[in-house]
Amino acid sequence: MSPSDLTVATSIASRFRAVREQTAALCTGLSAEDMMVQSMPDASPTKWHLAHTTWFFERFVLSRNKTFKAIHPEWHELFNSYYQSVGPMHARPMRGVLSRPSLDDVKAWRSHVDEALAAWLERGADAETLALVELGMNHEQQHQELLLTDIQHALSCNELLPAYDAHIASVPGEPVPLRFVACEGGTVEVGYEGEGFAFDNESPRHGYLLRPYMLANRLVSNSEYLMFIQDGGYHDPLLWLSDGWATVQGQGWSRPFYWQEDLASAFTLGGVRELDPSAPVTHLSYFEADAFARWAGARLPTEQEWEHAAASVPVQGNLLDGWPRLPHAARGAGLLQMFGDAWEWTASPYVSYPGFKTLPGALGEYNGKFMSGQWVLRGGSCATPVSHIRCSYRNFFPPHARWQFSGTRLARDA
Structure with a gap:
């Protein structure tokens, strides 16, 4: 691999870590119970978002690395979303019943996948793998937004109407005439x-x-x-x-x-x-x-x-x-x-x-x-x-x- 190719791979590795850390940061303040709730069939539990984005990197990127071994292949069916061509999937409206694996187990799995993929990128990966990582990062960013909209819906179903973050910023402004x-x-x-x-x-x-x-x-x-x-x-x-x-x-x-x-x-x-x-x-x-x-x-x-x-x-x-x-x-x-x-x-x-x-x-x-x-x-x-x-x-x-x-x-x- 040329020095320029390695530089690209290192840059992607840095952005990969940043995207994964941003997802984890958005869960700050949420309890394990919060992250289990599925409030409607179109929404998913926060824990499922954490797991599915990990599944995506493992299934579509790390599977290309012959030295990588999946530690929980039995979870693949649980966290596949809609990819019919790669195997069966757990019913979408029933994601909220997946109390196992636990949140701690899912976080440990994320860490395992993060470390394996980051190490591979830092050693250098081929162009097709790098393109798949780019897709995976953008896929995870989509789930960051879904994580927020889904937890808002879940909390809205609680009669206490608890806040995701009671101190979240709102910026009042003066009206701009519509023209x-x-x-x-x-x-x-x-x-x-x-x-x-x-x-x-x-x-x-x-x-x-x-x-x-x-x-x-x-x-x-x-x-x-x-x-x-x-x-x-x-x-x-x-x-x-x-x-x-x-x-x-x-x-x-x-x-x-x-x-x-x-x-x-x-x-x-x-x-x-x-x-x-x-x-x-x-x-x-x-x-x-x-x-x-x-x-x-x-x-x-x-x-x-x-x-x-x-x-x-x-x-x-x-x-x-x-x-x-x-x-x-x-x-x-x-x-x-x-x-x-x-x-x-x-x-x-x-x-x-x-x-x-x-x-x-x-x-x-x-x-x-x-x-x-x-x-x-x-x-x-x-x-x-x-x-x-x-x-x-x-x-x-x-x-x-x-x-x-x-x-x-x-x-x-x-």
């Missing part, structure tokens, strides 16, 4: 372009024809969404898609997820907090975002419109950088909050780009097989690691999902 920024149309290029890491669903880069459009300068705020509620938004079927209206009626929705009945406070990672009127409304489903846009005389942007506008904005904002913060009000001028605070629902279904190809082998199950019945979100949130997000990043969830830090930005035709 629309003109965006040129034409044939634009979208999709990932560069030498760094990107997921397969961000490629290939391709041309897309856009008509001129207008994009709101910031995310929709709590106070604006409150006006929608007070105007009877949840009771007007003309504002809702058919599936959305059926969901509102069936689930009895009358306000955003985590908003309290007083419509003046919400359950957050910091416990129940007074709503900041100027902060972005979060924990909306696609159905709610779409209904609000229709009520406001606007629409949701397509993902191509969003990416074209975001390409001119620095990738910075209220993102996860060490310890989580709550979403806060926009500041400044121009297009604001394009990155961080809240994921932004778009009007685009999650489908493949022209010429899309999945990764070879089992990792081809990572993104491509979910291109059905999901909608694209863009921009990251306050729980998205700062080094994880980019302009071409495509998040996706089913349209009824509400437990993520998901908000909305309005668009209009020019």
Whole structure:
């Protein structure tokens, strides 16, 4: 291995340790009992996140090292998520019953895998292995955000409404008037372009024809969404898609997820907090975002419109950088909050780009097989690691999902 290749491997080893340490740090203050709770089928226990990300590195990276020996191969079925091609898996809705292995056992397993992989990287590993480690680190960063959103949901189900961190920072701000920024149309290029890491669903880069459009300068705020509620938004079927209206009626929705009945406070990672009127409304489903846009005389942007506008904005904002913060009000001028605070629902279904190809082998199950019945979100949130997000990043969830830090930005035709 050349000195330059060894330098690359050493750099990846350093970042690998940092990512793994960040996951552990996010568990600070959580009890073993906290980390066992699975509050709904779509969420996972914190302990399972710790174990699954370890399984990913062991199954897809360390398995390539002939000198490595798995110390708990019987756990592979427990912590496989959805990779059908590598073997059976424990039922997703039943992850909360896995009291064994214990949390201490899972932590010891993480340490074993961390030491083995870091040592291999520091000795030097081939380019394909390094690429798999990059994928594994980005996969773990996705689970860092899920860890936070899942524990928030779990704690919200406790009648005591305990805080993840009672001292978590919120940053009150002055309102920035909502206005629309003109965006040129034409044939634009979208999709990932560069030498760094990107997921397969961000490629290939391709041309897309856009008509001129207008994009709101910031995310929709709590106070604006409150006006929608007070105007009877949840009771007007003309504002809702058919599936959305059926969901509102069936689930009895009358306000955003985590908003309290007083419509003046919400359950957050910091416990129940007074709503900041100027902060972005979060924990909306696609159905709610779409209904609000229709009520406001606007629409949701397509993902191509969003990416074209975001390409001119620095990738910075209220993102996860060490310890989580709550979403806060926009500041400044121009297009604001394009990155961080809240994921932004778009009007685009999650489908493949022209010429899309999945990764070879089992990792081809990572993104491509979910291109059905999901909608694209863009921009990251306050729980998205700062080094994880980019302009071409495509998040996706089913349209009824509400437990993520998901908000909305309005668009209009020019």
